[in-house]
Amino acid sequence: PHPDHLLxxxxxxxxxxxxxxxxxxxxxxxxxxxxxxxxxxxxQPSGRTAASVLTLMGRKDWVARTPEEYVxxxxxxxxxxxxxxxxxxxxxxxxxxxxxxxxxxxxxxxYRSMWKEYCQQ
Numbered sequence: 001p002h003p004d005h006l007l008x009x010x011x012x013x014x015x016x017x018x019x020x021x022x023x024x025x026x027x028x029x030x031x032x033x034x035x036x037x038x039x040x041x042x043x044q045p046s047g048r049t050a051a052s053v054l055t056l057m058g059r060k061d062w063v064a065r066t067p068e069e070y071v072x073x074x075x076x077x078x079x080x081x082x083x084x085x086x087x088x089x090x091x092x093x094x095x096x097x098x099x100x101x102x103x104x105x106x107x108x109x110x111y112r113s114m115w116k117e118y119c120q121q
Contacts, residue, residue, distance in 0.1 A: 034087040
């Protein structure tokens with residue numbers, strides 16, 4: 001069940017976002033559950049989801065640019081007490097970043113606008 005799936009994230013210290021295709025929704029779930037995410041900035045849009053959100057959250061130091069740096073960032077994060085403390089604030093950081101905050105109302109407004117335009121035709 002999905003609630004059990006989310007609770008299982010609490011067993012992780014750091015989520016290692018896969019590449020070349022990033023984890024997408026799973027990375028977002030990790031942040032929602034307060035798990036720090038280490039990611040590699042991908043060469044394709046599908047590999048940049050976590051990097052984009054982390055950047056908007058002010059967590060660019062969790063984003064690597066090369067596979068070698070990915071290993072360095074992951075090792076650093078695993079031993080960093082500040083990263084462990086971040087678990088307490090990650091959900092709020094995630095919910096308040098521009099990629100998330102205001103997203104649903106903006107999409108709903110776009111749908112309303114498209115529907116009105118369709119109905120007028």
